[in-house]
Amino acid sequence: MKNFSLCDMKKGDMALIEKIKTKGALRQRLFDLGFVEGTKVKCVKTSPFGDPKAFLVRGSVIALRNEDSSGILGVKL
Amino acid sequence: MISGTIALAGNPNVGKSTVFNSLTGLNQHTGNWSGKTVGAAEGILKRNGKEIKLIDLPGTYSLSADSAEEDVTRDFLCFEKFDAAVVVCDACCLERNLIFALQVAQLVPKTLICVNMIDDARKKGIEIDTDALSKETGLPAIKISAANSEGIEELEKSIFELANGKIKTDFIPLRYPKNIEKPLDELSSVLKSEFGFRGIYPALKILENDKGFIGEFEKRFGKIPENKTLHSLLDSFEIPDDVSEKISACTVFRAEEICLSAVKFSDKNKICKDDKIDSVLTGKILGIPLMLLLFAFIFWLTVSGANYPSEFLSSLFAKIGEWLNSAFLKIGVPHLLKSLLLDGIWKVLSWVVAVMLPPMAIFFPLFTFLEDIGYLPRIAFNLDKGFKSSGTCGKQALTMCMGIGCGSVGVTGARIIDSPRERLIAIITNSFMPCNGKLPAIIALISMFFTDSAVLGAVILTALVAFSVLMTLFASKILSKTVLKGIPASFTLELPPYRLPKIKKIIIRSVLDRTLKILARAVIVAVPAGIIIWLCSNVLINEKTMLEIFSLFLDPFARIFGLDGNILSGFILSFPANEIALPIMAMGYSGGELSELGSIAETALLFSENGFDFTNAVCTLIFFLFHWPCATTLITIQKETKNIKWTILSAAVPLLLGFSLCFAINLISKLFL
Numbered sequence: 001m002k003n004f005s006l007c008d009m010k011k012g013d014m015a016l017i018e019k020i021k022t023k024g025a026l027r028q029r030l031f032d033l034g035f036v037e038g039t040k041v042k043c044v045k046t047s048p049f050g051d052p053k054a055f056l057v058r059g060s061v062i063a064l065r066n067e068d069s070s071g072i073l074g075v076k077l
Numbered sequence: 078m079i080s081g082t083i084a085l086a087g088n089p090n091v092g093k094s095t096v097f098n099s100l101t102g103l104n105q106h107t108g109n110w111s112g113k114t115v116g117a118a119e120g121i122l123k124r125n126g127k128e129i130k131l132i133d134l135p136g137t138y139s140l141s142a143d144s145a146e147e148d149v150t151r152d153f154l155c156f157e158k159f160d161a162a163v164v165v166c167d168a169c170c171l172e173r174n175l176i177f178a179l180q181v182a183q184l185v186p187k188t189l190i191c192v193n194m195i196d197d198a199r200k201k202g203i204e205i206d207t208d209a210l211s212k213e214t215g216l217p218a219i220k221i222s223a224a225n226s227e228g229i230e231e232l233e234k235s236i237f238e239l240a241n242g243k244i245k246t247d248f249i250p251l252r253y254p255k256n257i258e259k260p261l262d263e264l265s266s267v268l269k270s271e272f273g274f275r276g277i278y279p280a281l282k283i284l285e286n287d288k289g290f291i292g293e294f295e296k297r298f299g300k301i302p303e304n305k306t307l308h309s310l311l312d313s314f315e316i317p318d319d320v321s322e323k324i325s326a327c328t329v330f331r332a333e334e335i336c337l338s339a340v341k342f343s344d345k346n347k348i349c350k351d352d353k354i355d356s357v358l359t360g361k362i363l364g365i366p367l368m369l370l371l372f373a374f375i376f377w378l379t380v381s382g383a384n385y386p387s388e389f390l391s392s393l394f395a396k397i398g399e400w401l402n403s404a405f406l407k408i409g410v411p412h413l414l415k416s417l418l419l420d421g422i423w424k425v426l427s428w429v430v431a432v433m434l435p436p437m438a439i440f441f442p443l444f445t446f447l448e449d450i451g452y453l454p455r456i457a458f459n460l461d462k463g464f465k466s467s468g469t470c471g472k473q474a475l476t477m478c479m480g481i482g483c484g485s486v487g488v489t490g491a492r493i494i495d496s497p498r499e500r501l502i503a504i505i506t507n508s509f510m511p512c513n514g515k516l517p518a519i520i521a522l523i524s525m526f527f528t529d530s531a532v533l534g535a536v537i538l539t540a541l542v543a544f545s546v547l548m549t550l551f552a553s554k555i556l557s558k559t560v561l562k563g564i565p566a567s568f569t570l571e572l573p574p575y576r577l578p579k580i581k582k583i584i585i586r587s588v589l590d591r592t593l594k595i596l597a598r599a600v601i602v603a604v605p606a607g608i609i610i611w612l613c614s615n616v617l618i619n620e621k622t623m624l625e626i627f628s629l630f631l632d633p634f635a636r637i638f639g640l641d642g643n644i645l646s647g648f649i650l651s652f653p654a655n656e657i658a659l660p661i662m663a664m665g666y667s668g669g670e671l672s673e674l675g676s677i678a679e680t681a682l683l684f685s686e687n688g689f690d691f692t693n694a695v696c697t698l699i700f701f702l703f704h705w706p707c708a709t710t711l712i713t714i715q716k717e718t719k720n721i722k723w724t725i726l727s728a729a730v731p732l733l734l735g736f737s738l739c740f741a742i743n744l745i746s747k748l749f750l
Contacts, residue, residue, distance in 0.1 A: 011356075020322070025495075026567035028287075031325030032139035033569060034173050039329070045355050045572070048364035049462035052471070054572050058333070059170035061351075063458050063570040065465065 004076055006055065006069035009043035014077040016040055022071030034058035035072060079121070081240030082130045082158070086150060086181055087165035088174050089136035090451075090573040092193045094118075095223040096165050097133040100233060124237050131236075132159065135492075140180045140278065141287055144495040152293055154184055155279065161187040161239045161246075163232075168198035168205050168220065169574055171340055175332035179251065182216060184278035186248040189217045189239050191232055196222040197576055201350075202343040210339035215249040224579050250277070251331050254323055260284060260314040267306055272298055283311070285321040351574050355455065364459050371452075373539040375443045380520055380538065381531030383435035387677075390434065394427030421611025422604055428660040429603045434596055436517045441587035444482065449578045453478055457570055467550045468557025470494065470568045473503045477549060480510035481542075483595060484710035487512075488717055496566035502553045504714055505727045508706035509549045509734075511542065513595060514655035515701050521659060522701070525681035526694035545702055552730055560726070598709075602654040610650065610661055614668070624665050638736055639696030639743030643687070648700065653708050658701070692746040696739040703735030 009015060017039045022030060034057050035041070044061055045054040054063040087093040101120025118133040134153055135146040154162065162185045166174035171192060182188040192205050210218040219235055221228030238244040253261060265280035272279075282290035283301070295301060302308050317323070357363055398419055405415045447453060453475060461471030472494050480487030487507040494500040511519055519541065523534050557563065613624040621629075624646060631649075632642030647662035663680055666687040705728040706714070715724045 022567075024567070026569070028141045028321065028325070029138065029567070029569055031322065031329065032141065032176060033571075034176060034329050034332075036322070036326045036329045038326075044352050045359050045458070046361070047359060047458050047461060048361050050361075051462050051465075052458065052568070052570070054458065058172040058176075058329075060173045061572040061574075063461070063471075063568075063572055065461065065568050068567045068569075 004074060006041065006043070006064065006072040006074065007053070007066035009053065009055075009076075011043055011046050011053075014040065014042045015074040016077055017072055017074045019073040020071065021073060022068065026068055026071075030072070033062050034060075035062075040077070041074075079128045079130050081160040082132065083122075083236055083240060084132045084134055084154060084157075084159050084162045084185075085165065086134045086154065086162055086177075087136055088138055088167065088177055090571060091136065091165050091167040091174065092223050093136055093165040094133060096191065096193060096221070096229075096232075097131065099223050099226060099229045100236075101131055122233065122236065124233055127237065129237060129240055137177070139177060140184065141282070141289065144492065146492045148289075151289070154181060155274075155290065156293065156297060159185075161185065161189065161236075163189045163191050163236060163239075165191045165193050167573075168192045168195045169201060169203060171205065172332050172336040175335055176328055179214075179328050179332060180278060182214070182248050182276070183251065183281065184274075184276045186276050187239065187246050188248070189219065189235060189244075189246075190214065192218065192220040193223055194576075195220045196225055196227065197574070200577075201574075204341040204343065206339050206341065210335065213249070213335040213338055215247040217244050217246060224582065248276075251327055253327050256315070256317055257284065257320060257323060260316065264307075264310060264314075267310060271306065281324055284314075284316055285324060287321075354575055355572070358452070359455050359459055368456060368459060369539060369543065371447075372542065373535050375440065375447075376538045376542075377531055377535030378443060379436050379440045380524070380534045382439045383517070383520065384524070384531070384677075386435035386438075387431050390431035391427065394423075394431055398423055398427065416615070417608065417611050420615075422607035424664075425607035425610060425657060425660050426600060426603045428663075429599050429656050430596070432517045432521060432659070433513070433599055433656055434592070436520060437513055437592045437595065438588065440513065440516070441482070441591045442584055444478075445583045445587040445591070446578055449576065449583050451573050451575045454570060454572050458572060461568065461570070463550055464553070465565050465568075467554040468561075468563065468565055469499045469502050469553045470496070470565060471570060472568070473499070473506075473549075473553070476503045476507060477510045477546070480507045480512060481516070482513060482591065484508050484510075484512045484514075484706050485713035488710060488713045491717070495568075496563075498557075498561050498563045499566060501718065501723055502556050502561055504717060505556060505723065505730055506549045506552050508710060508727065508731050509545045509552070509703060511545065511702055512655065512707075512710075514599070514707065515658075518655065518659045519698060519701050521677060521680070522694060522698055524677055525684065526691065541698065541702065548703070548734060552734065556730075599654060599656040603657060606650075606653060606657045606661075610657075610664055613650070614664055622668070625668075628665060637743065638700070638739035639692050639746070640700060640739065641689070641693065644689075644693070644697055644700075648704055651707075652705070655701075655707050692743060692750070695746075696742055699738050699742065700735045703731045703738065705732050 006015065017035060017037055019037060020027065020030060020035065039057060042056040043053055044056045052063045052065045053069065054061050085093060085097055097120060100122050120131045122129045122131050134150040137147040137150045140151045140154065162181050164178040164181050166178060178190055190210060192207065195205060198205065205220050207218040207220050217235060217239065219228060219232050221232055223229065235244060261277060261280050261284060264283060265277040268274045268279050291301065358367060402419055456478065457471035457474045460474045464471050464473050475493065476487045476491045479490040484507055488504050491500045491503040494503055520538065523537050527537055528534050614622045616623055618626060628642035628646045631645045635642050635645040643665040644662055646665060647658045650661050651658035663683060666683050711724055711728060714727045718724065
């Protein structure tokens with residue numbers, strides 16, 4: 001799948017991160033939270049309004065807004 | 078004598094403050110989002126006659142700081158003098174926590190890894206092998222459960238041995254790609270010899286061109302380009318573009334590798350239990366209604382539970398007052414002094430205690446319970462979209478929750494918001510939430526003029542708070558479009574696992590840390606306030622009391638807004654603390670006598686006799702929600718923002734809103750009712 005990003009994930013989906021295009025301060029923050037290339041993530045919750053979504057990454061659950069997670073590209077598993 | 082200094086660091090929500098409290102016995106509050114770890118708390122650890130200073134740093138996800146709280150941690154770990162570090166990790170997500178632990182160890186090789194909350198982990202089928210963890214990292218590792226005081230003794234012993242060198246650390250360095258490793262070694266050895274750094278972390282940050290770190294470094298040691306050695310060294314390197322990504326990836330994968338041998342999962346399904354709870358609590362259909370219901374339920378318990386103890390306390394205080402009165406008469410205390418002591422200080426004091434203590438003693442444990450099980454971040458998660466459309470972020474919901482506790486706590490708590498612009502908005506609008514100084518007064522007004530029923534009272538209160546939330550969103554949006562222009566910054570929020578509440582801890586914490594502390598503050602304010610109020614209502618100028626003169630002066634103005642002179646003077650005189658607003662109003666109506674002041678019904682009668690009608694009641698309620706923050710909060714705002722402009726705005730914005738709403742309500746009621 002081309003151009004698949006974390007914001008496209010639905011609750012229960014799994015994905016493997018391939019590229020992080022996010023720029024600025026958020027980029028480093030994502031790295032520190034464990035979002036790096038080659039990481040498996042699972043979308044575990046969506047907020048009542050559909051945004052933000054929460055991802056299980058390296059044992060912890062992190063909520064990201066769709067516009068922020070759209071910079072994290074990957075393949076659906 | 079203090080024989081060493083140890084820094085306590087860790088990710089947010091790992092129970093670090095609980096560890097700190099168990100070690101030092103200093104009473105301090107846990108968790109990171111409520112401004113409890115403000116700045117860096119210090120405590121003394123005693124053992125066998127020796128003492129060690131323990132510094133509790135704010136919880137952070139990394140050392141590449143980008144929020145006010147993280148700055149404190151980064152600057153301390155990078156530039157202050159201390160002997161060793163203890164990194165507290167959450168056993169339930171050790172892998173993520175190790176990323177930070179590895180960063181700290183690269184800065185301070187003398188680091189101890191303390192794996193906390195192993196009881197929670199065990200329940201989820203996660204077992205931590207500290208020997209393997211220690212072997213893989215080369216650092217001492219201990220597992221504890223601070224909430225159950227398990228392993229604290231061993232941790233204490235290890236901290237002393239770490240400080241006096243009995244425990245040796247032999248940190249196994251991380252491996253980096255060749256094109257990074259070589260410049261890293263060269264730069265690091267210069268930084269170590271010339272600037273006294275202990276680990277390679279500063280070199281990593283300079284190679285990454287981390288603006289925050291370099292800024293702090295240059296503040297202390299001068300510009301890097303002006304330092305010949307550093308400058309020529311950096312010039313000789315060929316640093317790849319994706320260096321920071323490579324470095325991060327190395328750290329993250331090293332953490333993963335360590336966990337492969339140090340963490341054993343016996344049952345992966347147990348971890349998913351949270352998701353099931355959350356699919357209801359943050360669900361599309363039920364998420365928001367359940368949240369409102371939950372708050373309505375808490376308010377109902379508070380309103381209905383507070384009535385009887387309040388009545389009991391006020392009659393008890395009245396009896397003691399009578400007894401004091403006759404005792405004073407017997408020993409012949411002069412009338413004026415007796416009046417000052419009893420009608421001034423004692424009356425205000427008993428009002429504040431009787432009206433405030435019961436709702437606080439009920440509300441705080443319930444609220445601490447929500448905090449303890451981990452529900453509050455879910456509120457931020459549920460509401461983020463609304464805040465985003467107002468130009469801010471869901472974390473503002475957390476500072477607003479803190480604001481229900483105390484305005485100044487909410488203001489300091491706003492440090493958790495990364496973007497300075499969004500943080501200012503959260504600070505300016507924080508007083509929209511009814512703090513516990515206002516809450517009991519609002520509850521009293523509701524039961525005086527709106528309903529006797531606790532259920533209906535709770536519904537009205539929930540509606541009022543929901544209205545405050547809407548107004549916060551509205552004001553945030555206006556601020557975002559005007560003085561604090563900007564687009565919402567990025568937003569990351571951890572949703573920690575639900576934890577079983579520790580009831581005993583909740584009660585101790587909410588009663589000691591919150592209820593008594595805030596009550597003490599109210600009592601301290603009530604005494605001088607009692608004196609001033611008494612003077613205002615007893616010193617006569619041209620046969621009128623000062624309070625009367627002041628009220629009469631304000632009256633025409635106040636009436637435009639559906640208030641009256643007496644009510645507005647009550648608000649103005651309660652500037653030191655909102656708790657004393659209602660007693661002042663009652664004192665004003667009773668002409669300084671205040672003898673009727675007792676039960677809710679009697680106070681309601683007193684108000685009505687003075688022409689206080691339904692419109693007045695609605696406007697007073699609204700004005701309670703929206704006027705200036707109390708003096709303490711304003712001082713905190715000035716401290717936090719360091720700019721008088723924001724402090725003034727923090728008072729002006731709610732005041733303007735309060736006046737506009739009251740004006741509109743008054744107008745509508747005069748025209749149509």
